[in-house]
Amino acid sequence: MxxxxxxxxxxxxxxxxxxxxxxxxxxxxxxxxxxxxxxxxxxxxxxxxxxxxxxxxxxxxxxxxxxxxxxxxxxxxxxxxxxxxxxxxxxxxxxxxxxxxxxxxxxxxxxxxxxxxxxxxxxxxxxxxxxxxxxxxxxxxxxxxxxxxxxxxxxxxxxxxxxxxxxxxxxxxxxxxxxxxxxxxxxxxxxxEKHWDDLVIIIAVVSSRQKETSSTTGMRETVETSLLLQHRAKEIVPKRIIQMEEAIKNRDFASFAHLTCADSNQFHAVCLDTCPPIFYMNDTSHRIISCVEKWNRSVGTPQVAYTFDAGPNAVLIAHNRKAAAQLLQKLLFYFPPNSDTELNSYVLGDKSILKDAGIEDLKDVEALPPPPEIKDAPRYKGDVSYFICTRPGRGPVLxxxxxxxxxxxxxxxxx
Amino acid sequence: MxxxxxxxxxxxxxxxxxxxxxxxxxxxxxxxxxxxxxxxxxxxxxxxxxxxxxxxxxxxxxxxxxxxxxxxxxxxxxxxxxxxxxxxxxxxxxxxxxxxxxxxxxxxxxxxxxxxxxxxxxxxxxxxxxxxxxxxxxxxxxxxxxxxxxxxxxxxxxxxxxxxxxxxxxxxxxxxxxxxxxxxxxxxxxxxEKHWDDLVIIIAVVSSRQKETSSTTGMRETVETSLLLQHRAKEIVPKRIIQMEEAIKNRDFASFAHLTCADSNQFHAVCLDTCPPIFYMNDTSHRIISCVEKWNRSVGTPQVAYTFDAGPNAVLIAHNRKAAAQLLQKLLFYFPPNSDTELNSYVLGDKSILKDAGIEDLKDVEALPPPPEIKDAPRYKGDVSYFICTRPGRGPVLxxxxxxxxxxxxxxxxx
Known part of the structure; x- marks a missing residue:
C-alpha cells in the first residue's frame, strides 16, 4: 500500500x-x-x-x-x-x-x-x-x-x-x-422540510457578559439536584411529545407555538431549580419573550413561537413570511444595532425578510414605530449582536x- | 352618644x-x-x-x-x-x-x-x-x-x-x-426572635425598569397553567417544611441556607413554568445569587442564604455578624453606589455592619478589593438602589x- x-x-x-x-x-x-x-x-x-x-x-x-x-x-x-x-x-x-x-x-x-x-x-x-x-x-x-x-x-x-x-x-x-x-x-x-415550508425562523444572537454553564455540566447538576426534573421527564414530556407530533403533522401553528414556548420555559425552570441554579436567559432574553407574548396576545392567535437553548439567544419561529416581517420590525425597534454597525452585518441569512419588512437601511430602522401592543416601549440599542433569518431545512448531503x-x-x- | x-x-x-x-x-x-x-x-x-x-x-x-x-x-x-x-x-x-x-x-x-x-x-x-x-x-x-x-x-x-x-x-x-x-x-x-439571634439580614433593593406582574395575578396564572406547581406543592414542600422547622430549631445554618435558596429558586422556577412566563428576578438578582453561591462554595460551608420574593430584590441572611460584614464588602464591591449617592443613604438600617466591614465612606467602597473567589470581577455601579441591614425581629406590639x-x-x- x-x-x-x-x-x-x-x-x-x-x-x-x-x-x-x-x-x-x-x-x-x-x-x-x-x-x-x-x-x-x-x-x-x-x-x-x-x-x-x-x-x-x-x-x-x-x-x-x-x-x-x-x-x-x-x-x-x-x-x-x-x-x-x-x-x-x-x-x-x-x-x-x-x-x-x-x-x-x-x-x-x-x-x-x-x-x-x-x-x-x-x-x-x-x-x-x-x-x-x-x-x-x-x-x-x-x-x-x-x-x-x-x-x-x-x-x-x-x-x-x-x-x-x-x-x-x-x-x-x-x-x-x-x-x-x-x-x-x-x-x-x-x-x-417540505411538509411545513411556510415557517420562517429568526435567531437573535444576544450579547452576553456572563460565562455560561456548559450544557454537559448543567444537565448533570440538574439530574443530581432538581426535584422537578423527574416529574417533567416522566409525567409531562411524554404527553407533550405526542401533542407536538400531532401539531407538526397537522401544521397546527397555535398548538405548535404553545408547546414550543411552554417547553422552553419549563427547561429553563428546571435549570433554575438546580443547585446552584443555572441561568441561561438574561434580561434581553426576557424582553424578547415579553415582546412575543404581548404581540401574540394582542392578535389573539400565536404569530410566533420562541425557544431558548443553553444560552441567551432566542430562536423565533414565525407562522409565515408576513408574521416574520412584522416580527423583524418589532425586533429591530427594540434592539436597533449600535451606531457603528451596518444593517448588512446586523441582519444575516435570508435578507428577503428585511425587504418584506420594508427596511432598506438604518434610517428605516430608526424610523420604526413602537409596537402598538406595548406602551412606552423603550429601545435597547446594542443588546442583540445580530439576527439570522432562516427556515426549516434539509438533512445531511454529500x-x-x-x-x-x-x-x-x-x-x-x-x- | x-x-x-x-x-x-x-x-x-x-x-x-x-x-x-x-x-x-x-x-x-x-x-x-x-x-x-x-x-x-x-x-x-x-x-x-x-x-x-x-x-x-x-x-x-x-x-x-x-x-x-x-x-x-x-x-x-x-x-x-x-x-x-x-x-x-x-x-x-x-x-x-x-x-x-x-x-x-x-x-x-x-x-x-x-x-x-x-x-x-x-x-x-x-x-x-x-x-x-x-x-x-x-x-x-x-x-x-x-x-x-x-x-x-x-x-x-x-x-x-x-x-x-x-x-x-x-x-x-x-x-x-x-x-x-x-x-x-x-x-x-x-x-x-431570641432563639437564633446571631443571624443578620441584608436586603438589596434592586433597580428595575420592568413593571412586574402582581403576585395575585401571578399566582393565579401559575395555578392555572404550570404543570410543575402541583408537584411542588404536594410532593416537595411538605418535606421541606419539616426539614426547615428542624433546621431552625437546631440553628443548623447549613441546612437552613440550602433549603432557603433551593425553595426561592423553585418558586421562581414555577413562575417561569407559567404561561405566559413570569420573571421576577433580573440580571442583577442573578449576579447577587452568583456572588453568594461562589462565596459559599469557596468557603465550603454556607455563609449566606438568599431568597427573592415577587420582585428583583434580594434578601440575604448571613450566618452571623462576621459573615454579614464580609457579605457587605462583596456587595459594595459589585454594586457601588452612583457617584451622586451618599453612603449614608445607600446603606440603611443597622449601620454597625458597615463599621464591622471597615467602611466609613465612599473612598473605602472604591478601594474594596475584588472577592478572591471570582476572576475578573466587574462592578455594576447603580444596579442596586440601596441596602438595608437588619435582623430577625419581634411580632406586633402596642x-x-x-x-x-x-x-x-x-x-x-x-x-
Whole structure:
C-alpha cells in the first residue's frame, strides 16, 4: 500500500433547535436522555457544518486540518466515531482510478479531516450538533457503511446528544429508547422540510457578559439536584411529545407555538431549580419573550413561537413570511444595532425578510414605530449582536463538487 | 352618644420574608394556599408599619387618614376586617375618663385609621403584609377582642395571604389548613426572635425598569397553567417544611441556607413554568445569587442564604455578624453606589455592619478589593438602589406612648 491516491468525501450537515427539549441524561457515558425530544432542522444554506474526510495509503497519521471548528472536541470524539464506523465499513472501489479498499483495509488506513461552520462557532448556535453529525455522516460515506441515517444517529449521539437530530431535515424526534446498551436511542424523521415550508425562523444572537454553564455540566447538576426534573421527564414530556407530533403533522401553528414556548420555559425552570441554579436567559432574553407574548396576545392567535437553548439567544419561529416581517420590525425597534454597525452585518441569512419588512437601511430602522401592543416601549440599542433569518431545512448531503472540498484531492491536506 | 371622647390604639407590626414560599391559592376568595410556608420576621426597628385606629361617638364616617400607605388597598380590606373584628368585640371601659363602650355599641361606631411605613412602600418589601397585619391587630386591641394572634392571623390572611405571618416574631409557619371554611389556615410561631439571634439580614433593593406582574395575578396564572406547581406543592414542600422547622430549631445554618435558596429558586422556577412566563428576578438578582453561591462554595460551608420574593430584590441572611460584614464588602464591591449617592443613604438600617466591614465612606467602597473567589470581577455601579441591614425581629406590639400615635387624641384626625 505505498500508493499515493487519495479518496475523499465532503458532507454538509445542518444544525437543529429543539422544540421539545432534551435536558438530563439517564446514562452519562452512552448519552442516553431522560426523555424524548423533538427538533426542527435549520436550513444549511444559513447554518451548517461542512466536513471533508480523506483516506490514503500514504497518510501516516490521523490528522485534523486547520480551520477546524472545535478542534479539541473533534479530537476527543474522533477515536470513538472512527472505531464505530470502521466496524461497519464495506469495500470501496473506484474503478476509473483503479482503486480498491477492501473492508479489512480500513483497520490500517489513516484519515484526514477538515471541517468548518458557515456561522460563528462561539455564538451558542449548536455548532457541536452539526459538527459531530457531519463527521459521522462523512466517515460513513467514505467507508461505504450501509447503515441508514437513524442508525448513524445512534453513533453521533455519543459525541453530543443533540447531534443525533442533525441527521435528518424537517422535524426530527430523538427517541430516548429503552434498552441498556442504548442502541434504540436514535433519531427518526417526523416530517421532511417540505411538509411545513411556510415557517420562517429568526435567531437573535444576544450579547452576553456572563460565562455560561456548559450544557454537559448543567444537565448533570440538574439530574443530581432538581426535584422537578423527574416529574417533567416522566409525567409531562411524554404527553407533550405526542401533542407536538400531532401539531407538526397537522401544521397546527397555535398548538405548535404553545408547546414550543411552554417547553422552553419549563427547561429553563428546571435549570433554575438546580443547585446552584443555572441561568441561561438574561434580561434581553426576557424582553424578547415579553415582546412575543404581548404581540401574540394582542392578535389573539400565536404569530410566533420562541425557544431558548443553553444560552441567551432566542430562536423565533414565525407562522409565515408576513408574521416574520412584522416580527423583524418589532425586533429591530427594540434592539436597533449600535451606531457603528451596518444593517448588512446586523441582519444575516435570508435578507428577503428585511425587504418584506420594508427596511432598506438604518434610517428605516430608526424610523420604526413602537409596537402598538406595548406602551412606552423603550429601545435597547446594542443588546442583540445580530439576527439570522432562516427556515426549516434539509438533512445531511454529500457535496460532489470537488471545489467545495476542504482538503486537497492530491495531498489530502488543507487547501 | 353625642359625647366627644376619642379612644385610640397605636400598633406596630413587622414585615416578613418567606424562606419556604407561599405561591398559589387553592381558594381565591378565602386566600387558602396550596402549601404551608415558613417566614422570618424582620426587625420592626428597620421595617415596620405603624397604625393608629381611633373610635369616637362623634365620628360620622369611616375615615382613612392622610399619609397612609396603600390607601386604596386599605379601603378594600377595611370593611371585611372591621366586620370580622366587630363580631369578636367586647366591652371596653376607661374608668379614669368615665367612658364605656359595650359590645353592641361597636356596630354603630365609626373608626378612623392612619398608617405609615418606616420604609419605602413601592420597593417591593412586603408592605401589604405588615400593613394588613397591623390593621387587624390594632382593631382587635381597640375593640378588646380576646382572640390570640393565631386567630387574628386567620383574619389578616384574608387581606393578603402573607400578612398572617406578620402576627409573630422570630420564625413563623403558616399552616395551610384542611377545612373548607379556612378557619384552620393560620400562622403559628416556630421559634421566637431570641432563639437564633446571631443571624443578620441584608436586603438589596434592586433597580428595575420592568413593571412586574402582581403576585395575585401571578399566582393565579401559575395555578392555572404550570404543570410543575402541583408537584411542588404536594410532593416537595411538605418535606421541606419539616426539614426547615428542624433546621431552625437546631440553628443548623447549613441546612437552613440550602433549603432557603433551593425553595426561592423553585418558586421562581414555577413562575417561569407559567404561561405566559413570569420573571421576577433580573440580571442583577442573578449576579447577587452568583456572588453568594461562589462565596459559599469557596468557603465550603454556607455563609449566606438568599431568597427573592415577587420582585428583583434580594434578601440575604448571613450566618452571623462576621459573615454579614464580609457579605457587605462583596456587595459594595459589585454594586457601588452612583457617584451622586451618599453612603449614608445607600446603606440603611443597622449601620454597625458597615463599621464591622471597615467602611466609613465612599473612598473605602472604591478601594474594596475584588472577592478572591471570582476572576475578573466587574462592578455594576447603580444596579442596586440601596441596602438595608437588619435582623430577625419581634411580632406586633402596642405603642403606649401617645406621641407615637398618628391621629390626634382630641380630634381623631391626622396630626
Amino acid at each position: 505505498a500508493e499515493s491516491w487519495v479518496i475523499m468525501v465532503t458532507a454538509q450537515t445542518p444544525t437543529n433547535i429543539a422544540v421539545i427539549k432534551y435536558w438530563g441524561k439517564r446514562d452519562e457515558k452512552l448519552i442516553l436522555p431522560v426523555n424524548d425530544s423533538i427538533s426542527v432542522t435549520l436550513d444549511p444554506v444559513h447554518l451548517c457544518t461542512t466536513t471533508t474526510v480523506a483516506v490514503s495509503p500514504s497518510f501516516a497519521l490521523f490528522r485534523i486540518g486547520c480551520g477546524l471548528m472545535g478542534r479539541y472536541q473533534f479530537s476527543c470524539v474522533f477515536p470513538f466515531f472512527s472505531r464505530e464506523i470502521r466496524a461497519r465499513a464495506c469495500d470501496v472501489e473506484d474503478k476509473e482510478r483503479g482503486i480498491k479498499i477492501s473492508k479489512k483495509d480500513w483497520e490500517k488506513l489513516h484519515v484526514h479531516i477538515a471541517s468548518y461552520n458557515n456561522f460563528p462557532t462561539a455564538a451558542g448556535l449548536a455548532s457541536s450538533a452539526a459538527g459531530f453529525a457531519c463527521l459521522v455522516f462523512a466517515l460513513a460515506k467514505l467507508m461505504n457503511a450501509k447503515e441508514d441515517n437513524s442508525e448513524l444517529s445512534a453513533i453521533a449521539r455519543q459525541g453530543s446528544g443533540s447531534a443525533c437530530r442533525s441527521l435528518f431535515g424537517g422535524f426530527v424526534k430523538w427517541k430516548m429508547g429503552k434498552v441498556e446498551d442504548g442502541s434504540d436511542s436514535l433519531a427518526v424523521q417526523v416530517v421532511d 457535496l460532489s463538487d470537488e471545489s467545495q472540498a476542504l482538503l486537497s484531492p492530491e495531498t489530502g491536506l488543507p487547501k | 353625642a359625647e366627644s371622647w376619642v379612644i385610640m390604639v397605636t400598633a406596630q407590626t413587622p414585615t416578613n420574608i418567606a424562606v419556604i414560599k407561599y405561591w398559589g391559592k387553592r381558594d381565591e376568595k378565602l386566600i387558602l394556599p396550596v402549601n404551608d410556608s415558613i417566614s422570618v420576621t424582620l426587625d420592626p426597628v428597620h421595617l415596620c408599619t405603624t397604625t393608629t385606629v381611633a373610635v369616637s361617638p362623634s365620628f360620622a364616617l369611616f375615615r382613612i387618614g392622610c399619609g397612609l400607605m396603600g390607601r386604596y388597598q386599605f379601603s378594600c380590606v377595611f370593611p371585611f376586617f372591621s366586620r370580622e373584628i366587630r363580631a369578636r368585640a367586647c366591652d371596653v371601659e376607661d374608668k379614669e375618663r368615665g367612658i364605656k363602650i359595650s359590645k353592641k355599641d361597636w356596630e354603630k361606631l365609626h373608626v378612623h385609621i392612619a398608617s405609615y411605613n418606616n420604609f419605602p412602600t413601592a420597593a417591593g418589601l412586603a408592605s401589604s403584609a405588615a400593613g394588613f397585619a397591623c390593621l387587624v391587630f390594632a382593631l382587635a386591641k381597640l375593640m378588646n377582642a380576646k382572640e390570640d394572634n393565631s386567630e387574628l392571623s386567620a383574619i389578616a390572611r384574608q387581606g393578603s395571604g402573607s400578612a398572617c405571618r406578620s402576627l409573630f416574631g422570630g420564625f413563623v409557619k403558616w399552616k395551610m389548613g384542611k377545612v373548607e371554611d379556612g378557619s384552620d389556615s393560620l400562622a403559628v410561631q416556630v421559634v421566637d 405603642l403606649s406612648d401617645e406621641s407615637q400615635a398618628l391621629l390626634s387624641p382630641e380630634t381623631g384626625l391626622p396630626k
